[in-house]
Amino acid sequence: MTPSLPDPALLLAWYDRHRRVLPWRGDDASRPDPYRVWLSEVMLQQTTVAAVGPRYTRFLARFPDVQALAAAGWEEVAEEWAGLGYYARARNLHAGAKALAAQGFPRTVEGLRAIPGIGPYTASAVAAIAFGQPVVPADGNVERVVARLMREETPLPAAKPRLTALAQGFMAHAAARARPSDFAQALFDLGATICTPRNPACALCPFRDGCSARAAGVQAELPRKTPKRARPTRHGVHFLLFDDAGAILVRRRPPKGLLGGMLEIPGTPWRATAWAAAEALDHAPLPGLAWLPSPGEARHGFTHFELRMTLLTARLPGPTEAPGFAWMDPQAARAAMPSAMHRLLALEAIG
Structure with a gap:
C-alpha cells in the first residue's frame, strides 16, 4: 500500500x-x-x-x-x-x-x-x-x-x-x-x-x-544517492606581482564563464596537464621579471573539477604601467576576490 x-x-x-x-x-x-x-x-x-x-x-x-x-x-x-x-x-x-x-x-x-x-x-x-x-x-x-x-x-x-x-x-x-x-x-x-x-x-x-x-x-x-563520479583535476600557475608600495597586480576575468567578472591574480589557463615552468612563464603578466616559487600548492574544489594551483611571486623596483591590469592594496583585492584566489594568497600569508 x-x-x-x-x-x-x-x-x-x-x-x-x-x-x-x-x-x-x-x-x-x-x-x-x-x-x-x-x-x-x-x-x-x-x-x-x-x-x-x-x-x-x-x-x-x-x-x-x-x-x-x-x-x-x-x-x-x-x-x-x-x-x-x-x-x-x-x-x-x-x-x-x-x-x-x-x-x-x-x-x-x-x-x-x-x-x-x-x-x-x-x-x-x-x-x-x-x-x-x-x-x-x-x-x-x-x-x-x-x-x-x-x-x-x-x-x-x-x-x-x-x-x-x-x-x-x-x-x-x-x-x-x-x-x-x-x-x-x-x-x-x-x-x-x-x-x-x-x-x-x-x-x-x-x-x-x-x-x-x-x-x-x-x-x-534515505534518501539514497547515486554515487558521484570522481572529479577530474586541472592545473594552473598564477603570478603575484608587488610594486614598490606593496600593491599587487590584478585583472578581471571575462564576464562569461567560470568566475565570470571576478577579480583574479593573473595566471595561466586551467588545464588537465601540469604546466612546465618555461611554458607557464609565457603567460606572466610582465616579461623579464625574476619569478620565485611560493611554497606549497593551493587547492580549490569546483562542482565539476578539482583545481591545483602554484604561485610565483616577483617585485618591481618602481611604478609600472600594465595595460589590462590594475594595482590594488592586497587586502582590498582579497576582499573582492573569490575563494579560489584566497587560497592562492594564503600561500603568501595574505588574508
Missing part, C-alpha cells in the same frame, strides 16, 4: 513553537519581503545558513532593495558576492534585479519563472513564502523529509521530480493551504534541525508516527 503524507497541522504546531529566527523572515504580523526572500534563497543555494547570515546582512545594507541592486554595476555586485562561491548565482541575481526593478515582483510561480535567472525552485520559494501561493518549494531539506516520510527508494538525483510532486501533495490539506508561507518554512526548518542527513532526531519529529522510513528502520539510509 502506498504511504500517505501526514497531517500538515502537526508540523505547523511544531513550527509555531520552534521556528528559527532568521534575518530574511518576516515577523508574525507581516508577510516576508519578496526581495529579501529571493536574495536569501539565491544565497542559500550551495551555502549554509551559518555562512549566509552575516553576508546576507552586509549585502542588504549595500543593496537594500531591488532598485538599488539593479542600479549597481556588476563590479560592485561581484565584490560583495566574493567568497560566497557559485558566482553564476550573482550574475543571475543581478540580471533578475534589472527586470524586477522595471516591472515589480510577479506574485505567481509562472510570472517569477519568466524573470531572467529565476529557476523553478526559486520561483516556488518566493511565490510560497512572500506571496502565500499554495506551492511547496522542494529544496534538499524538503526532498529528504519527503523521501523518508514516503520511503522513496529511488536514488537522487533521479528521484527529484517525484519528490517534488509528492511534496506538493501537502497542499491537498486545508492546514497547509491556509498557511503556505509558514508551511514551506516549517519544512525547511524540520529538515535543517530534526530530519537531518545524519542521525535524524526522530523522537522530536512531529511527523514521527507517520514516517514510513522510520517504521521500517531505514530513515538514516
